[in-house]
Amino acid sequence: MALVVLLQLASIAAASAANLTADLVPLGTSARNGAPIPVTARLDWEGSGILEGRLDMEFHEGNRVLGRYRSDEMALAGGEQKFLMLLPPMPAPFSDSQVEVRMKFVTAANVIDLEPSVLFVPTTGQRSLVIGWFEPSIEAGQPFKVLKNLLFEQYAPPSDNPYQKLLTTSISRETPEDLPAEPLAYTAFDVVVLTADAFAQAHERQLQALARWVRGGGSVCVFAAGSLQACQIAFLNQLAASTSDGPLFFSDASGKLLPPQKDVLCLHSGIGRSVIITGETATTLNLDADEWREVAAFLWKMRNSRAQAIADTGHWASPVNADSTNLPVSLWAGLNTRVPRPGVIVRIQRPHPGQYTNAYTNAIRSRPARRPSYYYNYQNMQYGGAYSLAPQPTGLGAELLDRLMPKTVRLIPFPALITVLVLFLVVIGPADYYGLGFFRRRRLTWVLFPVTSIAFTAATVLMANHYLGLRDQRCSLTVVDLDKNGSALRWNRYELVFTARDKQVVTDLKDSLWAQLDTQMGPQYNNPYIRNPYIRPSYANSYRSYPYAAVTEDDADPPQYDGVLPVHFQTSESLHQWQPKLNRILSFESPPVPLPANWNAVERAWPNLEDIRAALSKDKPFNGDLCAFFSSDPMKTSIFNGILDPSIISEICINNAVGLQALVSQISPTGGSNFEDLPAVDPEAKDSVLVIVTKSGDNIVVYRRFFYGN
Numbered sequence: 218m219a220l221v222v223l224l225q226l227a228s229i230a231a232a233s234a235a236n237l238t239a240d241l242v243p244l245g246t247s248a249r250n251g252a253p254i255p256v257t258a259r260l261d262w263e264g265s266g267i268l269e270g271r272l273d274m275e276f277h278e279g280n281r282v283l284g285r286y287r288s289d290e291m292a293l294a295g296g297e298q299k300f301l302m303l304l305p306p307m308p309a310p311f312s313d314s315q316v317e318v319r320m321k322f323v324t325a326a327n328v329i330d331l332e333p334s335v336l337f338v339p340t341t342g343q344r345s346l347v348i349g350w351f352e353p354s355i356e357a358g359q360p361f362k363v364l365k366n367l368l369f370e371q372y373a374p375p376s377d378n379p380y381q382k383l384l385t386t387s388i389s390r391e392t393p394e395d396l397p398a399e400p401l402a403y404t405a406f407d408v409v410v411l412t413a414d415a416f417a418q419a420h421e422r423q424l425q426a427l428a429r430w431v432r433g434g435g436s437v438c439v440f441a442a443g444s445l446q447a448c449q450i451a452f453l454n455q456l457a458a459s460t461s462d463g464p465l466f467f468s469d470a471s472g473k474l475l476p477p478q479k480d481v482l483c484l485h486s487g488i489g490r491s492v493i494i495t496g497e498t499a500t501t502l503n504l505d506a507d508e509w510r511e512v513a514a515f516l517w518k519m520r521n522s523r524a525q526a527i528a529d530t531g532h533w534a535s536p537v538n539a540d541s542t543n544l545p546v547s548l549w550a551g552l553n554t555r556v557p558r559p560g561v562i563v564r565i566q567r568p569h570p571g572q573y574t575n576a577y578t579n580a581i582r583s584r585p586a587r588r589p590s591y592y593y594n595y596q597n598m599q600y601g602g603a604y605s606l607a608p609q610p611t612g613l614g615a616e617l618l619d620r621l622m623p624k625t626v627r628l629i630p631f632p633a634l635i636t637v638l639v640l641f642l643v644v645i646g647p648a649d650y651y652g653l654g655f656f657r658r659r660r661l662t663w664v665l666f667p668v669t670s671i672a673f674t675a676a677t678v679l680m681a682n683h684y685l686g687l688r689d690q691r692c693s694l695t696v697v698d699l700d701k702n703g704s705a706l707r708w709n710r711y712e713l714v715f716t717a718r719d720k721q722v723v724t725d726l727k728d729s730l731w732a733q734l735d736t737q738m739g740p741q742y743n744n745p746y747i748r749n750p751y752i753r754p755s756y757a758n759s760y761r762s763y764p765y766a767a768v769t770e771d772d773a774d775p776p777q778y779d780g781v782l783p784v785h786f787q788t789s790e791s792l793h794q795w796q797p798k799l800n801r802i803l804s805f806e807s808p809p810v811p812l813p814a815n816w817n818a819v820e821r822a823w824p825n826l827e828d829i830r831a832a833l834s835k836d837k838p839f840n841g842d843l844c845a846f847f848s849s850d851p852m853k854t855s856i857f858n859g860i861l862d863p864s865i866i867s868e869i870c871i872n873n874a875v876g877l878q879a880l881v882s883q884i885s886p887t888g889g890s891n892f893e894d895l896p897a898v899d900p901e902a903k904d905s906v907l908v909i910v911t912k913s914g915d916n917i918v919v920y921r922r923f924f925y926g927n
Contacts, residue, residue, distance in 0.1 A: 254336060270291060272320060274304070314339060343385070348368075371513075400426045400429040417444070421448035434883065440494045444471055445474065523881075621692040694917045699816070732800070803886060818835070842858050842860045842910035882897070904925050
């Protein structure tokens with residue numbers, strides 16, 4: 218009877234597999250670096266009745282598993298059905314951009330194996346940018362001229378061949394119905410473009426989600442023409458809210474926009490960028506070459522010098538990260554130093570963190586490097602060469618690990634280990650020989666030795682538990698970006714999880730993106746000739762001294778995602794005992810921390826830091842860190858109480874000018890496993906940022922308010 222039942226189940230499974238086919242269709246040619254991947258899952262069920270289950274996916278690069286995802290419950294009727302999904306961000310493959318997706322449909326009764334699909338994901342040495350182009354008609358060839366003017370690599374110097382090979386901008390062409398209604402779904406794009414017809418057909422919920430993404434750091438180009446509804450006018454005014462104190466766009470009785478001062482408006486929207494094109498230009502898409510250059514440089518958030526070079530010559534200048542003089546510029550410190558000679562490395566020395574009263578920096582010239590090309594060779598070996606625009610590793614993850622590690626957790630002191638070892642040798646050696654010999658019981662050595670070994674092993678375990686702790690511990694750094702009215706534009710939470718046992722940690726998430734952070738050290742920490750001026754040597758040394766420093770991301774099992782991204786899902790990750798893990802959560806919803814009170818007084822007091830401190834202390838004394846970065850006045854006084862090291866504050870506001878960040882001042886939000894999209898200041902423009910740091914228990918909160926231009 219059991220054999221008959223097994224044969225019947227096997228026949229049912231075979232019939233189900235034959236009647237169900239599935240395929241994943243990505244919305245773009247290639248996914249964006251470190252961002253979620255939007256796909257359309259096409260499932261064709263030819264069986265009778267309704268098939269219920271979940272679509273289980275596993276992403277492979279050869280034998281390496283990059284990630285796992287299980288969808289929410291699906292009910293398949295007869296025929297083909299399409300499901301729009303947002304797949305989680307995954308680690309970059311090393312060599313092959315084609316990632317194999319092995320799929321199964323899991324029902325309550327059986328598991329149906331499906332044919333694998335292929336996704337294109339940029340490798341570790343590639344930079345993939347994505348433009349979301351929305352228009353009602355997606356016939357090929359119509360907007361080719363417009364798309365060509367917006368391609369990032371269009372403005373690369375012709376002589377720089379590596380750019381052309383490792384940098385690509387793919388176009389995801391979709392209809393207005395495909396406009397996401399969740400702001401986090403737009404993280405799959407670097408830039409979003411709405412044609413006049415697509416903008417006129419967009420619904421209120423879609424536009425609200427798009428506006429929240431733009432104000433949180435995205436870039437959008439809107440062609441506004443024809444009769445518009447009230448929600449579309451409100452959307453335009455929402456984009457212009459950071460630039461104007463009142464409504465900037467008005468319409469007549471028929472819904473047509475009243476003529477603005479300019480047909481092409483480039484606006485700072487929150488911490489994002491928006492380009493509004495009105496009038497006849499919005500219908501014909503006919504801009505001259507100079508206007509297209511200005512629009513493209515603004516949408517891609519080019520640094521001031523790069524945008525100027527594109528306006529003058531049509532190309533940005535040579536890559537600065539191929540130059541030994543390219544070191545990050547700290548706006549809070551103000552580097553007053555000469556440009557070094559070729560072959561000379563500039564090293565920035567900082568005072569002790571407790572000595573910060575006025576921001577200052579001493580720049581010295583170290584001895585000439587014996588091999589000036591060593592840095593370039595090192596880059597070529599691992600990160601795609603000095604011209605690579607791929608995501609580059611930084612030391613910020615190591616710094617956060619060092620800062621967020623619980624104070625109760627510490628390594629076992631070396632003298633304690635030596636003491637235990639010496640006592641063990643004494644007990645099993647002289648004490649055993651002479652003690653048992655004195656009582657003429659040396660035959661008990663076979664009992665004393667294993668008992669002593671077990672006792673000292675237990676003592677060592679108890680000592681390790683005493684120093685490293687018996688409870689799981691979580692500490693976090695939350696970065697909240699504020700608008701001029703004190704409301705939150707977005708927030709990033711960097712959480713350190715330190716478990717006392719090997720366990721599976723499950724996290725429940727809503728309206729957010731989650732990713733494991735890459736905390737590996739950048740090349741500057743292993744290079745004897747290059748030192749990052751933002752990182753004090755003690756960070757790198759202490760990080761390497763921890764026993765968990767050798768554990769890499771590749772050694773860990775990839776996390777499992779279950780549910781619907783980004784609406785409601787769970788993540789499950791396998792953590793090892795006493796091996797800390799740093800995770801990231803990105804959201805555009807209300808932050809899980811209180812917002813600063815009396816914000817209107819803070820805005821009026823800017824840029825006087827003393828008055829800002831007084832405004833924050835209206836109800837109770839303000840005990841946090843308060844600092845400001847000014848590109849126009851880098852020697853501005855900053856006030857620190859020591860909650861967060863100034864080097865960390867500097868890095869989360871100003872990028873390190875390596876990789877793509879050597880060309881752009883800001884990257885649209887990704888929610889991925891790096892810190893690329895966190896800085897948002899152009900050190901070459903008249904930008905500034907107010908930073909407020911507070912602490913609640915072991916959790917640190919950083920509030921940022923960006924000011925662009927004058």
